Amino acid sequence: MSRRAGLPEAPLRVVNLGLEAFALDLAAEGVAVVHVDWRPPAGDPAVADWLDALDDDDDDA
């Protein structure tokens, strides 16, 4: 079911994955941000996709 697309409410609370510079810029501006120490998934990508699909079924809040 579609809902009207909403802009995230203020204040922004940001999870950053990837370029750390973006998290630092946001933090310098006073935005609440947590940078994820992300690593490439280990093992077979097909298994990771399958685990993700299971995760999606569980989490539909």
Added chain:
Amino acid sequence: MPIRAVVKRSHYADSMALMRLATQLRAAPGVRQAAALMGTPANRQLLAEAGLGTADVAAGPGDLIVAVDAESAAAAEALLAGLDDLLRATVATAGGETAVRPRTLDSAVRQLGGANLACISLPGYAAAREARRALRRGLSVFLFSDNVPLEDEVRLKRLAVERGLLCMGPDCGTAYLHGTGLGFANVVPRGRVGCVAASGTGLQAVAARLAALGEGVSHGVGVGGRDLSAEVGGVMTRAALEALAADADTEVIVLLSKPPAASVLPELARAIEAIDKPVVVWGIGAPGASRPGHRVQTLDDAAACAAALRHGRPWHPASLADVPDATARLARWRGRPEPGGGRLLGLFAGGTLATEARALLEPLVGPVGLGGDADPRGARHEILDLGADEFTVGRLHPMLDPSLRADRLAAAGDDPSVGVVLADVVLGRGAHPDPAGALAEGARAALAAARRDGRRLAVVASVIGTAGDPQGYAGQVAALEGAGVEVLPSSAQAARYAALCLDPSLARRLLEAA
């Protein structure tokens, strides 16, 4: 050619840190070429294509490969022996060692509490999975990553719309939410103009011009360059228009489009028509004057038109905003004793700005080739988008590393066929700390070479930036002007002034008509 490579097992670094490392390695004495990449199959292919493949290197996606091609085996080995120090210097974790750093999106969401946005700039192969996870957790997504498959983009955007969230991107370079810039963003005041943008540099150009006109941005929703394709169907553009239409902080909306698929146009036009706020539309093939919205030809005009509409003022497009200034510049140019003529060479960092410049120049000076390949029409003039993939394989984008562009600018001084060089300089968070400094050096060298050869050469530029940007607009303009560069207030105005330098008889059309 001695090629040496080192693999650092389970050593992950983000792409910007790796590019900085590669740039440092390339600058070392005796080094011809160097690369630092994570060991994904695609990256290993890139290494092989760049002539840096070493068959005996075994590495997985979580391993870092550093490869060097040096003048001697000893030079390569010495450089790699010092790699750990270089890694510490260039791949340092600026967040400090004391903070507990979550390893997954879920743990970050728990740690932060109340998260409402995920900013994702992971490698393309991993980005869609994390974006989907974020959307399912109720977070809107700013997806900077490129190389995300089209079918993933379609699924992500459908999921976002189902959940009432935004999925900005993939390949979304810039966005603003509640006045806060995301990605490569100029520091602009918060205001009443909301933007929906298929182009990051397009959004930067409009936001910076709005700031120069005393206006600010409420939100700038990036949608990525493929949103208006038939496959994606413009879902995020329409969702963003709807969101800005309902937003109490937004009084005027600017839509920066890319050429939409024919199948997308009718719904896009209906979405614009349904909005009871003024909508300014820029983009070739976007709904035009006969359809809803105020259609404008340039990014400059998009900002000026939005500012006028916000205050209920009439607006008319102008070729050059400051006619007396352009007239005086042109008089100085005409008064120079050396012979004029020659062709135009555009050296651009922003792809959208390059495309806009070409569209403005062609009716004035004839065919302009775009890109590195020979133009099938045999165009004399040429614009290079140095941010395009063909120029950035294994290198930093010219917005991050201006050295390649500065070298090309300097070399233009030795090319007797070039009469005018046109360039853009993009400031803001994420961009190089002093892009004008590097370009000014290139311009100085080019202008000196042309003078020495008794040729007339003009270097014309615009600076996309604001006083609030880390680089500072005024200082960057002064650095360029100090080197003899003609700096105009916008990319469109710079393109038109470049045309005047090539053909002063255009003055009647561009100056007197205004």
